Amino acid sequence: MDGIHPLDAQALAGLRFSAATAAFQIEGARTADGRGRSIWDDFVDTPGNVVDGSTAEPGPDSYHRFDEDIALLAGLGIDRYRFSISWTRVIPEAGTDPSVNTAGLDYYDRLVDGLLAAGITPEPTLYHWDLPVAVEAAGGWLDRDTAHLFGDYTAAVAERLADRVHHWYTINEPASTSLQGYALAELAPGHTMLFDALPTVHHQLLAHGIAATILRDHGARQASPTINHSLILPETSAETDLLAAGTLDSILNRLFADPLILGTYPDLTGFGVEMPVADGDMELISTPNEVYGFNYYNPITVRAAQGPLPFEMVPTPGAATTGFGPMWPIRPDTMRDLLIDMKHRYGDRLPPVVIAENGASFPEPDLCEGPIDDDRRIDYLRDHLQAVAEALAAGVAIDGYTVWSLLDNFEWADGWTQRFGLVHVDMDSGARTPKASYRWYRDLIAAARA
DSSP, X not given: OOOOOOOOGGGGTTOEEEEEOOHHHHOOOTTGGGOOOBHHHHHHHSTTSSTTOOOSSSTTOHHHHHHHHHHHHHHHTOSEEEEEOOHHHHSTTTTTOOOOOHHHHHHHHHHHHHHHHTTOEEEEEEESSOOBHHHHHTTGGGSTHHHHHHHHHHHHHHHXXXXXXXXXXXXXXXXXXXXXXXXXXXXXXXXXXXXXGTHHHHHHHHHHHHHHHHHHHTXXXXXXXXXXXXXXXXXXXXXXXXXXXXXXXXXIIIHHHHHHHTSSOOOOGGGTOOOOOOTTHHHHHTSOOXXXXXXXXXXXXXXXXXXXXXXXXXXXXXXXXXXXXXEEEEOHHHHHHHXXXXXXXXXXXXXXXXXXXXXXXXXXXXXXXXXXXXXXXXXXXXXXHHHHHHHHHTTOOEEEEEEEOSBOOOOGGGTTSOOOOSEEEOTTXXXXXXXXXXXXXXXXXXXXXX
């Protein structure tokens, strides 16, 4: 297929539109209502881990200001809101004390009721990286018991919210947890295990299977993980670069999609690690999902390398970049091409896709002293929505599209240096100011429904 064409909103008719956030990144109120500590509290409190030395406090303070966020969502005219629930608000001492914290659940009760009153479908994510510290101390995602503890947490949330919440996401971006958190120490919990981190993949997927079963027993209509994907591009056509690209594709893409859709892992013999699969695991993991949560930001270009990793990530030639610089190239055609490739690879086994995250950060002022005309974000979103339209035209079943993020938020190890929001947030006062992209997305949604 050729390049991305101008967007016709009518090509997106029937798509449901969403915006997303995550608990640790926007809630603030770190010690409110008895919330416990997560691995991200430990990571942020360790000097040098966050580039600007910032913390997530107070940030957007959505714990206290969620009514403002609901009003912003309603102003967009979106169908659904993807947010996450903090494991440590619900079971503060998970791993040592299974007691459920009623006050923590009360917050999510109020949020769900507010969304429903505004005509917005809540789509909670149960795990967006905030693993309780005692669970990590006992082995974290390297330990099979963590998947069962996650099931206990899921049951506690479902018993409170499942009478009103029917659309769920289970585990968010397990590749980031495994590869950046356990293999390369770029994210919490900050381990450098390289390929020895691969068992964390299986335990997260097992946790999804356990949680999805519990949620469906409570009447869920949707219970899916969200998998972060990138199209992997070889730097050259040399056989060594092609092999390097294939290796990273297996680790980043197929390692997660294959077990969920086909019930098998790709060939991992070259990595010297055997997945800790027990009887019945793969059947549970591959129980068909109602949708396939697909997060996409950028492609990755690689060349062959010598050393512990057989590939090296390099800038994508000729591509513009986001605020993250050369390793976050802007190539919307690669999202289209990967969606089409997945349709060809998995056929009818691929459930309808929901783009569960897509967005971009660009340099913007900390203080909002006038209109923020974030034209580059608008261009990014427009071109990626056109990629969605072209994938739809090529026969890929796509049910929804979600912008990351509704709000500027604490961007993990990058602190407050990267702003993804449709809405600017003053991180000192919490003041919210819609950007030009907010109005653009609102108008796009209206045009797609016209």
